[in-house]
Amino acid sequence: MFYTASPQEILEGRTTDVYFTRTVEVLKNAGLDKVRVRAEFHVASLPREYKWAVFTGLREVVDLLKGRSVTLYALPEGTLFYENEPLMVIEGPYVEFAVLETAILGIVRHYSSISTKAARIKKLVGDKVCLFFGARALHPAIQPMADRAAYLGGCDGVSTVLGAEKLGVRPTGTMPHALMIIFKAAMGDHALAWVWFDKTVPQDVPRIILADTFLDEREEALMAAKLLGERLYGVRLDTPGSRRGNMKKIVEEVRWTLDLHGYRHVKIFVSGGVDEQQIAALRDVADGFGVGTSIAFPPSVDVSMDIVEVEVEGKWVPVTKRGKLPGFKQLYDCGGRRVMAPWNAERPCGEPLLVKWLDNGVPVRDLPSDREIREYVLRQLGSVQL
Known part of the structure; x- marks a missing residue:
């Protein structure tokens, strides 16, 4: 009756771009369907007039990945972020989530774009x-x-x-x-x-x-x-x-x-x-x-996903396409400034921001309420400028 996808169709990966289904078939035929990766979601550049954006959509991403053989790390929903900072990382066999990449990007990009514009209006x-x-x-x-x-x-x-x-x-x-x-x-x-x-x-x-x-x-x-x-x-x-x-x-x-x-x-x-x-x-x-x-209809916060590490013979190898920073990264809040460092490096300062939400498809922490997320956003707005 309406040209919309059902929740079940989204969960099944039916809303994917077709090249992901073809990629999965290629990997299976080549015997590479067990290869594990770490895929990072980030924003290479914000809309011209923006200095920051608001990360939202995590709750739906958690629901989408729940029960799959993947581990999810992400910023808490409602966190303000800047260009080139990691927002989420999915770890697991690539074929487990390849057909969900389109949906995940659509969720996070659309959510974050609307939330960011709303936050700018509320700041004003x-x-x-x-x-x-x-x-x-x-x-x-x-x-x-x-x-x-x-x-x-x-x-x-x-x-x-x-x-x-x-x-x-x-x-x-x-x-x-x-x-x-x-x-x-x-x-x-x-x-x-x-x-x-x-x-x-x-x-x-x-x-x-x-x-x-x-x-x-x-x-x-x-x-x-x-x-x-x-x-x-x-x-x-x-x-x-x-x-x-x-x-x-x-x-x-x-x-x-x-x-x-x-x-x-x-x-x-x-x-x-x-x-x-x-x-x-x-x-x-x-x-x-x-x-x-x-x-x-806000300016688009253009989130992209890139593989940044691949597991080869039990070891994680940093690798990505050119123009991107390879390796699994952690983001730290260092008292008003952000510092990004390799995941296993010694903590440079402050508290780590990327935390685990799913471990092999099982939720490992409670998601905050919508009211709590909004209050978190408002607290952060007090310390930033448009």
């Missing part, structure tokens, strides 16, 4: 609210994954029912323009939509109304404040670009008008195609942002 908004509104930009089959990636990256909430349910949080959102349009056409007054919204939704849902459907933003915001009074939590400005003008001045005008009439408690949220540049200009005047497309 600081203690203001950042909500992920990107579901309508994505195929519905992957909406929960995108919601999780955005939440892990630092977004304060997500809008879809299923995505929020899987995260164990409450979905967040306001109302669509369709609501006001229907009330305007059927009852002659779009403001009645706000009244009926207030009458209908549960009391613990914040009353945030959309204040830009037919009239000037300042006028609609004030109308809503007069109608709902203390029950009005905030107004959302989703003004289309063709009518937007200087958004900062619009927000300042709405804020001034609400304050002038005694509605200082009413918060102002901005949505509608906002990205880093707009948020940087508006973060001092707005109370929160609904961010969709720029997080759902």
Whole structure:
């Protein structure tokens, strides 16, 4: 019915690039199907404007490799990383995971790209609210994954029912323009939509109304404040670009008008195609942002996998293609700086970051909760710059 892969098809390696299935057959025919390798996942270069990225997707990688004859080392999910640092290493017979390389790269690359963009947005908004509104930009089959990636990256909430349910949080959102349009056409007054919204939704849902459907933003915001009074939590400005003008001045005008009439408690949220540049200009005047497309379709954090060691006659031999660093590596956190060293070398400083998650397909440590991963990301954001 939908052009999507089932979990079983992914686990079976059906989503692989065909040359991996052919490679497995070649190795088997040559009697090399028992050869063990160490395959490293890393990012050779980040998007031009990025200094760092956020590693996410580990939970799904663990589930994908569980039960296979491989050992998995990786950074804890949510770790900020830099160019050329190892993110994960899979150790085991190559034929055990060759047909899963495509899926693993897709998981880590997609997850990390969304989480990194979300983290950049959260770094910009600081203690203001950042909500992920990107579901309508994505195929519905992957909406929960995108919601999780955005939440892990630092977004304060997500809008879809299923995505929020899987995260164990409450979905967040306001109302669509369709609501006001229907009330305007059927009852002659779009403001009645706000009244009926207030009458209908549960009391613990914040009353945030959309204040830009037919009239000037300042006028609609004030109308809503007069109608709902203390029950009005905030107004959302989703003004289309063709009518937007200087958004900062619009927000300042709405804020001034609400304050002038005694509605200082009413918060102002901005949505509608906002990205880093707009948020940087508006973060001092707005109370929160609904961010969709720029997080759902972020610059790609291009993760690649390369064999870095091959076991020959019981010994691990460092080898890889040109342009890559051969050998199994460990990454150390040395008090604000990262140091990479050969795996068996004497510890240069600090604590090792790559830890074992699977041993011969068996989980050896508990995965943190999504909330714990998000909190870990937020702590790290406090010590980095965009």
